[in-house]
Structures are given as C-alpha cells and as structure tokens.
Amino acid sequence: MLAQGYNHIVTPRERAAAAELLREAGLDMPEGIDTGLGFYEDGRLVGVAFLAGNVICGVCTSSTHQEQGLASSLVGRILTEALGKGFGRVCIFTKPEEAPKFAVMGFHLVAATEAAALLEFGSPDYAAWMRQTRAELAQGENVPLGAVVMNANPFTLGHRGLVEEAVRRCPQVVVFVVEEDASAFPFADRLALVRHGVSGIAGAAVLPAGPYMVSRGSFPAYFSGKAAHAAVHAGLDAEIFAAKVAPDLGIAIRFVGDEPYCPATATYNAVMRRVLPAHGIGFCEMPRRCGGEGIISASKVREILRDERYGQRTEELRQLVPETTLEFLLSDKGRGIAEALRGRSGRH
Amino acid sequence: MTVGQIASAQAGTLESNDIFIRMTAAPDGKGGSIAVESIVMQQFGDDILQTIKDCLAAAGLDGVDIHANDRGALKCTIVARMEAVAARYKEARR
Numbered sequence: 001m002l003a004q005g006y007n008h009i010v011t012p013r014e015r016a017a018a019a020e021l022l023r024e025a026g027l028d029m030p031e032g033i034d035t036g037l038g039f040y041e042d043g044r045l046v047g048v049a050f051l052a053g054n055v056i057c058g059v060c061t062s063s064t065h066q067e068q069g070l071a072s073s074l075v076g077r078i079l080t081e082a083l084g085k086g087f088g089r090v091c092i093f094t095k096p097e098e099a100p101k102f103a104v105m106g107f108h109l110v111a112a113t114e115a116a117a118l119l120e121f122g123s124p125d126y127a128a129w130m131r132q133t134r135a136e137l138a139q140g141e142n143v144p145l146g147a148v149v150m151n152a153n154p155f156t157l158g159h160r161g162l163v164e165e166a167v168r169r170c171p172q173v174v175v176f177v178v179e180e181d182a183s184a185f186p187f188a189d190r191l192a193l194v195r196h197g198v199s200g201i202a203g204a205a206v207l208p209a210g211p212y213m214v215s216r217g218s219f220p221a222y223f224s225g226k227a228a229h230a231a232v233h234a235g236l237d238a239e240i241f242a243a244k245v246a247p248d249l250g251i252a253i254r255f256v257g258d259e260p261y262c263p264a265t266a267t268y269n270a271v272m273r274r275v276l277p278a279h280g281i282g283f284c285e286m287p288r289r290c291g292g293e294g295i296i297s298a299s300k301v302r303e304i305l306r307d308e309r310y311g312q313r314t315e316e317l318r319q320l321v322p323e324t325t326l327e328f329l330l331s332d333k334g335r336g337i338a339e340a341l342r343g344r345s346g347r348h
Numbered sequence: 349m350t351v352g353q354i355a356s357a358q359a360g361t362l363e364s365n366d367i368f369i370r371m372t373a374a375p376d377g378k379g380g381s382i383a384v385e386s387i388v389m390q391q392f393g394d395d396i397l398q399t400i401k402d403c404l405a406a407a408g409l410d411g412v413d414i415h416a417n418d419r420g421a422l423k424c425t426i427v428a429r430m431e432a433v434a435a436r437y438k439e440a441r442r
Contacts, residue, residue, distance in 0.1 A: 076362035
C-alpha cells in the first residue's frame, strides 16, 4: 500500500477504505463514479474526491486533516483530470459551507441551499447557456411565460395533456426536455418525440433543459433513485430553477403532473411547492391524464416494451402514447431501445 | 489531447502560488482570446495578461483561446506554465 501521496481509488480494498472515510463524515459513496482519487498518509487514506461524468462529488477529508488545503488539492487534481478528459465544463456538488473554498479556486457558484451547493468551472457556463436559451426562446414581450420540465422517457399522452393544460392557463409555455443521457431513450430521440408530440399546440416551444434542470449536477438522486438523497438534491434543483433560471427567462409559473408512483419525483414536487412560491414563481400541480387502465405514465410504456411481443400490443400502447411516439416505438430504432430495456434494471 | 477536432492543452495546478492555464484552438482558428481570473486581479491583472501575451508571441502562437486561473503565481511560474501549455498545444495540434 502507498505510504504517502496521491493514488487513484481502484481496488475493492481502496474503495472500502474510501467508503469508510465517507461514512465517518456522514456521507455515502457517490453513484456512477468514473474516477476516484485518494491521498494517503502513513499508509492511511485521509482524503478522497470522486468524478462522476463531469461532476466532482464525494469530496471528504479525515477529521484529522481538516483546514490543511487537502480538499482543495484533491479537487484541483481531479478537476484537471476531468478537463484533460475533454470536459469543457466541470461542476462540483458539495455542502454549502465548503463552497467558498472552491470559489477561490475559480469555481463559480450556481446556487446553494442550506444542504447543498452547485459550483461550476470552465465553459460553457451558466451565463453562456442563458444567452443561448434566451436567443432560442425569442419570446414575445410582456407575455407571461410558463414552463414544463420533462424527461419524456418516452413522450406520452400524459405529457401532451400536461402541455395542453398549461397553454390553456398561460399563453406561452416552454417545454424543457431533460438533457442528461441517463435514460433508456437517448436525449436526441426524447427531444424529437416531444417536438413532434406537441407540434400543433399553439404557444408551446420545446428546448433542451441544459445542465441546470434535473441533471446529474443539479439532481443526482433523480438518476440513482436514492430516496434518502432526493430531498436534498430536489431542493438544490428547485433553488436553481426558482432563483436563477425562472427570473432570467421571465418564467412566471411551472406546471407539473402529480406523481403517484415514483417517490423521488413525488419528493421533487413537494419541494417545488415550497421553494418556487418563496421566490415568487407560481407552481401548479395537475392530475395525470388517464388512459387504458388507470393513469398514463412513461414507466407503464417502458413496462410494455419489456415484453418481447410489444409489437402486438399496439392498441394498448395507443392508449398511452400519441401516434408520433408509437411510430417511433415500432421503428428499428425503437426496437433497439426496447431490446436494451429488457437487459436494464432500475428506474430509467 | 484533442476534443473532437479541436486541439486543446493545459498546464499548471490550482494550488496556491500556481496558475492553471488551458489553451484551445479558437473557433475558425481566427482571433483568439485571453481570459484571466486571479485572486490578485486588481493589483496584478494587467501584468499577468501582459506576461501571457509575451509568452504567446514568443511561442509563435495565435488563433488560440486561453483561460487562466491564477492563484498568486510569480511571473517565472506563469512563464513556465505558458511554455508547457504552448508546447503541449503544439503537440496536440499535430
């Protein structure tokens, strides 16, 4: 074992030591890790930092090694590693009290709550994303703008119903499609299905959600499904939306469908109901549309796709999805996704 | 290191008294820009910028975007980091 210095966390023993260090600090091993870096002293692991995609997380130093610049040093090293991998933008998910330490390194704060903070380094940063989103939105002056954020995995009649209901209450509605590629349906296909699915609804525009709405940086538990973390992550995601995205784009109200199935999403809705109005942003939760037996949900669609003979269940699918989505599901590409879904566990 | 078709390189660290510099090919290979962030921006921002410009000229490079995060590096450190990033960039570009 390495006596002194930096070393990547690779072997099961190293991972166990890292998990123990995190546990002592009251943290869990982060999910979806690509790289872990540790610092050893006298053969003992005393500091760790991890990289999941372009998100630095799980930064932790032993209680005996606080305030010695170790955390900054680990983050600096893992950051340069991430940039070397080709990420132009790297963010860090951390506790709010740690944020100033990373701010002096050149990280810029996106948003913080009492429980979590998100900072970013490099480009394109939030300001660049906002400029581009504003340009693409090109909304009318002084028209109240509503927003819907959806993963649409895949786009259903429930999603369409939500957008129809939203434009009935708000003349202009922007539909943000979650950009993180962590779902069965790739982002490009989800975006295309939403665009086709809402075409014909006057007043609805469709845009990518970027890295600031339900992304691995803003809401890691949405993808891992860890209910214990959902409230913390949802709080940060809601804060970014309510304090930054909505005021910067002139969004007055957010529409969501109610969530009877998924605990992480139900928590998200509950948190938004509290956080959005506190920032003067409206929040409107609407009942889900029914179709077939009970309410419509994308998880029901995915459940049918897990059946090898879903091609013969088109009538059932037609109760859940619009023709544009059905066509895609029956295409070669759709069949490929359904096949991959059969080998996939987890929520997405 | 090349990202897609764009050459890029980096040198330095984010430790105190060091500077971290990234260099990427400017879009279309024209123009180029230099962005400096420093904890001593008010006192030494102009000096840091001038040092980076001089190093670029010495390396015979233009049409690159530079992003520097300075944590109080001495001029000799900035020059050393610029030499390293320029050499790495030239290798990545080949």
